[in-house]
Amino acid sequence: MSLRYVLVVTEPAYGSQLARTAYQFACAAIKAGHQVSKVFFYQEGVLNGAATTVPANDEFDLVEAWQRLAHDHGVALETCVAAALRRGIISEQEATQHQLSTATLAEGFSQAGLGALADALLTADRVMQF
Template sequence: MSLHYVLVVTEPAYGSQMARTAYQFAAAAIEAGYTVSKVFFYQDGVLNGTATTVPANDEFDIVTAWQTLAQDHGVQLETCVAAALRRGIVSDQEAAQHALPHSTLAAGFSQAGLGALAEALLTADRVMQF
């Protein structure tokens, strides 16, 4: 039986090891044959989904890593819309709604409410929070 995981990331892309640990867990779980259907970024974790992060050349690019994981394995990357807005991360839709000049949400990420997380929690075999 293959386990179905949902991950909740509450730590920022940089300044903490937890986002990278979450990514490494997701990659290892997929490699082991498990399913990671969704990564929900909440609180400061939404900073993993900003298009304006530019890491130093010698640092791990966590945003690109999440994007590649999503593209290669069909993992949904969702940022909590309320937490993202408070931190200046807006989708095209939110930018238009609030008359902002452009989106700051990274490609491959979407914004969702806590209801989307609750629904995912009901269908997952395991939930891991980082």
């Protein structure tokens, strides 16, 4: 039986293993025939969507890995807009609205409110928080 997962990531891309564990879980779930419909990044987790993240050459690029997952498997990557704004992760729309010179949200990520997470939870078979 195939399950539909929603993942909630509250830890940053670097400085904690949990965001990478969430990525590895998503890959394993998809490989097992399940669907990961959305990854919602909340609190410090919004840092996974930072376009300005530049890991060292010998480090795993988790932001790029999330982007590949979204592209290859149709997984929605959403950062909580309020948490992201507080941490300097700004979409094009928010940059325009707040008259900022540049956006810092990585390609493939979007920003949404907690209502979008609540809607996703209504259709998920399982919710995993990392």
